[in-house]
Amino acid sequence: MLALLPFTLGEMRHADIAPDTVDGWLLSGSYVQTYLERDVRQLLAVHDLSQCELFETAVVTEPIKARWNRGLASNISFWRDRGGREVDVIVDNAGTLEPIEIKSGATLHRSAFTGLTRWCELAGGEASQPKLIYAGDEKREQSGVAVYPWRSITQIMQ
Secondary structure, eight states, X not given: OOOOOOOOHHHHHHTTOOOSSHHHHHXXXXXXXXXIHHHHXXXXXXXXXXXXXXXXXXXXXXXXXXXXXXXXXXXXXXXXOTTSOEEEEEEEETTEEEEEEEEOSSXXXXXXXXXXXXHHHHHGGGBOOOEEXXXXXXXXXXXXXXXXXXXXXXXXXX
16 A cells, blocks of 8 residues: 655645644644554554644654655754753754754743753854744744744745
8 A cells, every 4th residue: 555645734835725723734634644643553552642742743744744755864853951951853954953942832931942042052053043833823033043933834944
């Protein structure tokens, strides 16, 4: 049986089938079928998939799908220190490391930036401007971080 990779958000926009809401995106058929059903089959003990986990997974899979659909390997990783600070995605763009934090809320608290701030201190000149993707609608800069709404994923995570 042949299983096609799911569309990226950018591909859905190009075909004019992109969902208008975060929930619509998270529950779109290709994402649920390809990732959630597979994960449930593999992890039979899944009891509670929160909106936060679904949102973070959906955002992380966007650049992976985009690269795989172009025949390229994944170039992402993550970072976490002993104190629990983390950065959800580190994209390696030809030696420049791009830190991206993902938050499922439509509003942001200043604690959302602590992992990015610490990672940038440690990475020094190897880091590009940190980014944060959230479930809100406003694009802005806050605490030295470029903050993007979820709809901007295709523009910043290539």
